[in-house]
Amino acid sequence: MNWDALPDLARGVVQQAVAAGATDAECTISEGDEFSANVRMGELETLKEAGSRGAGLRVLIGKRMGASYTSDLTPDGIRRMVQSAIDLAALTTEDPHAGLPDPAELGSLKTDLQLFSNDTAELPTEDRIAIAKRAEAAALAVDPRITNSEGASFDLSVGGRVFANSRGFLGHYRSSYCSVSAVPVATLDGSMERDYWFTIARNYKGLEDAESVGRKAAERALRRLGATKVETQRVPVIFEPRTARTLLGNIFEAVDGRSIYRNASFLAGKLGEKIADERVNLIDDGTIPGLFGSSPFDDEGVPTRRTPVIERGVLKNYLLNSYTARKLNMKTTGNASRGITGNAGIGHGNFFLEGGTRTPGEIIRGVKNGFYVTELIGSGVNIVTGDYSRGAVGIWIRDGELAFPVSEVTIAGTLQEMLNGIGEIGSDLEFLSSTSAPTIMIGEMTVAGR
């Protein structure tokens, strides 16, 4: 079934559901094609190319909800999906807050968000492979200590999204991205370190040059060689953008409307209070053309928008879909997010920390003894209490200089202290994903090592 037929299909699914007894219904269809080429040590390793599609349906019968999905878009498959959702709604319990957004809240941005480009799709397979090979070759050429590689890849994805509901909304958009990444391995005295770098863009022309990706990945792996553990101590911790954005991910979970109404977030009940250093401006904006968190409407058919989450350190807004908004007696912020299965959850648009004025170099120079974190591993963040403890890799700062590599340590504190302890925000904000942060420095955290 081609893309042009999907909006009618979605509208038809909603009509069938209503005819079968649903008081309200919404249908999501997503389709996508993927391509990936991986090379390793100069040779093509895997080529993958395929596409798939699926439809999801959510129905309400009064205040009871049922949901179903299928990858079978034939009339028979659709009929079974509709029946399944209707049957389930009969078995669930009434939820006084269940429902669709108000018709007045529905809509789609009219501006061109520049989410889709066809130029990459036209690039021949041989060229895609060649780009990955160039990235890897550049990494291997940087230094003789780059002895091995986990490979380099060229990835391409083109997808479409259609959404229709029984309150008259019908919207659709397509998006694309391509990316190049490299994962070289550096060796010193029998011990190995790997790191990666990547570039990603909506179209091929927006990509950073492949050689530069390879070189950056290699330099990152090299600077980890000879890493040691440090003594346990409390010091300033600087997060480079790649690790700073993971902190934003933690804060996003804590402002997710579902965690708020359940009182399962350390930020529940804190609206209007100062929760962070006054330099902190944290924004969610799904309307910025070309960026990876942009879309014309959310997954309930509500237009996306710009929502200040933290403004000058004060918690201004939670991120809500229509359900959590009704629970909290607020308005949806256009942050409904779902796949084809289940209920709408909460997602973000471009969730970012506004940049400051000092360069990362200036921030590092201001630290006498501290830890510059370049990678975090593990999942030791408790959103309910704010307790934070993760494995970290990075470089020790001595007298304002990056001095020696560190690994096998943890950094710990609480998200509350960390937000209030943000002492510096860098000027290096870049939008490489839907969550973006510049370099940030936190005044003091516990680094646990020896």
Added chain:
Amino acid sequence: MNFSESFFAAKFGITRRDLESYLSEALARGGDYADLYFEYLATSSIAIDESIVKSATQGVSLGVGVRVIAGERTGYAYSDDLSPEKIRHAAQVAALIASGPAKVEQTPLGEGRKRNLYPVLTAPSETAFKERVALAQRADVAARAWDPRIFQVQATYADNLREVLVATSDGVLNFDRQPLARMGVFALARDGKGVPQQGHSGGGGRYELDFFQKERTPEYFAAEAARQAIVALDAVEAPAGEQVVVLGPGWPGVLLHEAVGHGLEADFNRKGVSAFSGRIGQQVASPLCTVIDDGTIGGRRGSLNVDDEGNETQRNVLIENGILRGYLQDKLSSRITKATATGNGRRESYEHIPMPRMTNTFMLAGESAPEDIIKSVPRGLYCANFGGGQVDITSGNFVFSASESYLIEDGRLTRPVRNATLIGNGPEAMKYVSMVGNDLKLDEGVGMCGKEGQSVPVGVGIPTVRIDRMTVGGTA
């Protein structure tokens, strides 16, 4: 069961001849090996929150993946449409990895396996939805009744039934019916106006619904989640720095999964990028440690009759008395390195290329009584439960996050401590294991393992163990 009675033959009319012709299409351009993976997946899930059934979802997905191997290269394509034209097209796309005339003589397809590790007559997904809703409701009620300080409960129940068919150009024809069910309970507790604390619990496996009515009831999981949340109300700051760590039995086996399991997957070792590469026969753990990966344990979450490449799963010794014995293989790595298959080729779905993956990974029991292990520690940390973990297989550094742990003072468990991450280095950390308990326990059946964007269900297990040195990432 014969092939003709199998799911894809019966429901979609797929014949041996069809499979053989798709395979020859896949090998038409000179590939060395090809396989087909048909998958039908029916899922259902229920979520209760605030004692309301807020979500009830059912659905199906279906597709076939075609893989062609040419030397060390892999071509892969898939289709969510089982019409012959679409499958042929996928085979043609995957075939492009090779260039040249067909060269492989296809082996006629044999007949599938005979054993069944999960002889489920009625998979949960085939029973009434109502009974499954009732399970989640019971968990909600029980968690709330556990203690008046429990103020928020979420209970989930999810199951799926996967029908798979694997056909390969070297003559393997296998099919399997794989049920999987899991319950989960999340509870929040609060003392007056104090800070809320959470507790998690859950479990399941490849079982019938019966399992949740008789063996592990909703009340069992509810009590466990509520208990953890209540314990956490009194938690103090975790210590920071190197400590003696005692791991309790069961789910703390996630240590093995992260510290050694991933590092022993054959793809990383073939490429020489694992901290364990080239270390077969070397001492990588204390002589007290014997670590097994076993995909054949009846009903377990990580068990499979056949892996996703059609090979029977088996019991593989990874570490024997501290000596590294073997890697976990998939088809590609075992072809390249001429190693014997171990039945560890797994994939998330028909859209994914198989990789070497763990099944159920655990350490054999030792001789110490668990209470003696705790008594032996003057000062340290006892970890009863964990969240997830992660490993950097190249450096060998791994972490796992304790969700329920206690201070050990003068050989006794004293205060509960707050969440802390433990960090170590794979080939080093297990050399510090100084006592192994006689109480091997497998986890309750909740594990999900992620690798290169693919998630598969796994199991872990461990007896109580004492580790003399490990860095604990607390703040105190």
